[in-house]
Amino acid sequence: MTFWLSAGIIFTLGMVGFIMLKWGRVSCKGPSPTTPFTFIAILFTSGLDVGLIMFPLTEFPVYADTLKNPAYGFTNPLAIEFGFWGFLIWSFYFLTCFYFCILEPRVGFFKLKPVWLINNIVIIATCAFTAYLLLSNLPWYIPALAVINGSPAVFTGIVFTVIALAVYSSTDLKYVRILSLSSSWLFLALITLLWCLAFVIGDYPANAYLSTLALIGGYFTNIDHFILPINDYHEFYLYWWFAWSIMIGQFTSRFVGGLPTYQVFLAMVVVPSVPIALWFTVLYFYHLNDIAINGLVNWAMIFVGVTFVVNSLDSLVRLYTENLGLTVERFGRTRYFLGNFIALSLLTLAFSGDFLEIQWIGAIVIGIMFFGFVFILGNKRAALHDIR
Numbered sequence: 329m330t331f332w333l334s335a336g337i338i339f340t341l342g343m344v345g346f347i348m349l350k351w352g353r354v355s356c357k358g359p360s361p362t363t364p365f366t367f368i369a370i371l372f373t374s375g376l377d378v379g380l381i382m383f384p385l386t387e388f389p390v391y392a393d394t395l396k397n398p399a400y401g402f403t404n405p406l407a408i409e410f411g412f413w414g415f416l417i418w419s420f421y422f423l424t425c426f427y428f429c430i431l432e433p434r435v436g437f438f439k440l441k442p443v444w445l446i447n448n449i450v451i452i453a454t455c456a457f458t459a460y461l462l463l464s465n466l467p468w469y470i471p472a473l474a475v476i477n478g479s480p481a482v483f484t485g486i487v488f489t490v491i492a493l494a495v496y497s498s499t500d501l502k503y504v505r506i507l508s509l510s511s512s513w514l515f516l517a518l519i520t521l522l523w524c525l526a527f528v529i530g531d532y533p534a535n536a537y538l539s540t541l542a543l544i545g546g547y548f549t550n551i552d553h554f555i556l557p558i559n560d561y562h563e564f565y566l567y568w569w570f571a572w573s574i575m576i577g578q579f580t581s582r583f584v585g586g587l588p589t590y591q592v593f594l595a596m597v598v599v600p601s602v603p604i605a606l607w608f609t610v611l612y613f614y615h616l617n618d619i620a621i622n623g624l625v626n627w628a629m630i631f632v633g634v635t636f637v638v639n640s641l642d643s644l645v646r647l648y649t650e651n652l653g654l655t656v657e658r659f660g661r662t663r664y665f666l667g668n669f670i671a672l673s674l675l676t677l678a679f680s681g682d683f684l685e686i687q688w689i690g691a692i693v694i695g696i697m698f699f700g701f702v703f704i705l706g707n708k709r710a711a712l713h714d715i716r
Contacts, residue, residue, distance in 0.1 A: 329687060333566055334556050336694035339701070340573075341555070344419045344593075347426055351715055352590045356429045361585035364595060366505060370583050372600050373511040374643040375421055375576045377458050378633030381518075382469055384409050384608055388615045399559045406612040407546030411554040412562065413608070414601040415547070417569045422596040424577020429584055429592075430715060435708040437700045438578075444651070446696065450689055451575045451648040455641055456675030457686050462637050463487040463676060469630050488673055490634060494641030495668045498649065499656050504642055511632070511639045515603060518632045522610045526619060540616070541609045567690030574693055579647045645672075 362370070390397060391405035400408055428438075438444055466473075466483040473479050497503040527534045547554070557563040584592060614621060621629070645668055649655055656664045704712070 329567075329691065330557055330563060332691055332694060333563055333570075336570060336697065337555060337566065339694075339697065340420055340423055341416075343701075344423050347423070348590060348593060351426075351430065353588045354430060354715055355586050355588055356426065356581075356584045356592050357586040358429055358582040358584045360501070360582045362505070362583045363585060364587065366509065367580070367583045367585060368595055368599050369512040370505065370508040370643070371421065371576070371580045371596060372603070373508045373515075373636060373639040374579060375418075375572060375600075375640070377637050377640045378462055378465070378469075380413060380604070380607070381629050381633035381636065382465065384611045385615065385621070386468070387412075388612060397559075402553055403546035403550045404543050406540070406543045406608060407550070409608050409612070410544050410601075410605055411547045411551075412565045414604045415597060416551065416554060417566070418597045418600055419593075420569050420573040421576050421580065422593050424573050425581045425584065425596060426577075426589060426592065428578045428581035430589075431704070431712065434711040434715075435704050437703050437708075440703075443696065443699070446692065447574060448648050448651050450571065450692055450696075451644055451651070452671070453675065453689050454571050454575065454686070455644045455648070456672055457571070457679055457689070458637060458640055458644075459487055459491055459672060459676040460679035462490060462634070469633070486634075487676065488669075490637055491641065491672050491676070492665075492669055494638045495645055495665055495672070497638065497642035498645040498668075499661055499664065501646065504639075504646060507635070507639050507642065511635045514632050514635060515607070518628055519603065519607050519610060521628060522614065522621075522625065525625065526610070526613060526617075530619075532613075532617070537609065537613060540613045541605065543612070544605050544609065564687065567687040570690035570693045571686050574696065575644055575647055579643050641672075 387409060388405045391400045391408045394401040432438055438447055463483060466486060467479065470483075473482055497507055523537065526532050527537060554562075557566060580596075587595065613619075649664070649668065654664065654667065659667070
């Protein structure tokens with residue numbers, strides 16, 4: 329699995345470089361163009377979930393313990409956390425977004441029946457995995473509920489409610505846009521809240537935050553360490569990003585508003601990394617100084633994280649239902665809602681029973697990429713000559 333993943337990463341980064349050199353100034357415009365800010369908001373909130381909000385608090389101590397985990401010894405925990413979530417890996421999304429915006433209309437690879445079917449299975453399975461991650465981590469996110477009798481049923485009910493909200497939101501594209509913009513502002517508000525509690529209400533000097541932020545430089549000076557898997561845990565993360573890459577690119581390509589390719593790259597790789605860096609820095613500062621995150625702050629984090637999950641799911645539900653023709657217009661709102669809700673709930677429980685692994689989904693996506701490349705080289709090279 330490691331060799332397959334490494335081959336997929338090298339291929340992906342190589343294709344990103346090729347696109348930037350050959351088509352860097354080609355205008356990219358999707359069928360539902362939006363402003364750059366709305367496009368970035370849709371990308372950011374669709375391409376992330378609750379893990380961004382909560383995982384770092386559990387991972388910083390692991391990355392810091394280099395005796396037990398010597399693979400992380402080359403830089404600091406903040407730089408490693410950023411490397412798992414920021415910058416370079418967002419180029420996976422850029423590659424697929426460019427493909428669906430510029431190349432797919434010319435080559436039609438995803439119209440091939442086997443590819444069309446596998447792609448939609450991947451999207452549905454990844455939707456369920458996103459809901460499963462929320463379900464498996466809720467006892468840690470909300471420890472007050474974890475100690476009561478019947479808490480598994482309560483947590484399952486919360487996740488099923490999230491699925492229901494996402495399916496309902498997917499019934500109209502305007503809900504997806506509104507939720508994306510709202511989630512982005514909520515995330516920025518959450519960063520501001522934690523920053524003010526520490527550096528305005530608290531006694532910590534503001535320059536301490538800047539000193540902590542500078543630690544992210546350890547990522548850029550050691551970026552070569554993040555290209556291929558550091559260990560099994562990093563491999564899990566990379567497969568997770570691959571699992572999301574095709575569907576996020578397919579969805580976000582609809583909203584590109586005529587930007588040249590190099591600006592799409594900046595919007596998809598550089599811009600999302602800025603709030604991620606700001607967020608991880610404030611969390612790492614809290615971790616280093618043993619500042620408790622509880623009460624209102626904890627609930628605010630849970631609320632924003634759950635909103636991210638709803639936002640991710642509604643985008644993906646919207647994508648696979650349109651691909652499969654399972655639309656509201658065809659089946660009506662009630663049947664559309666019940667069918668998607670039941671299917672995603674059952675698949676979420678399947679992940680809970682270890683019947684599915686996200687690494688398998690990521691491996692399939694890499695296979696689709698390789699097969700698509702061979703298909704284009706063998707059958708569709710002439711269709712790309714007019715790209716200007």
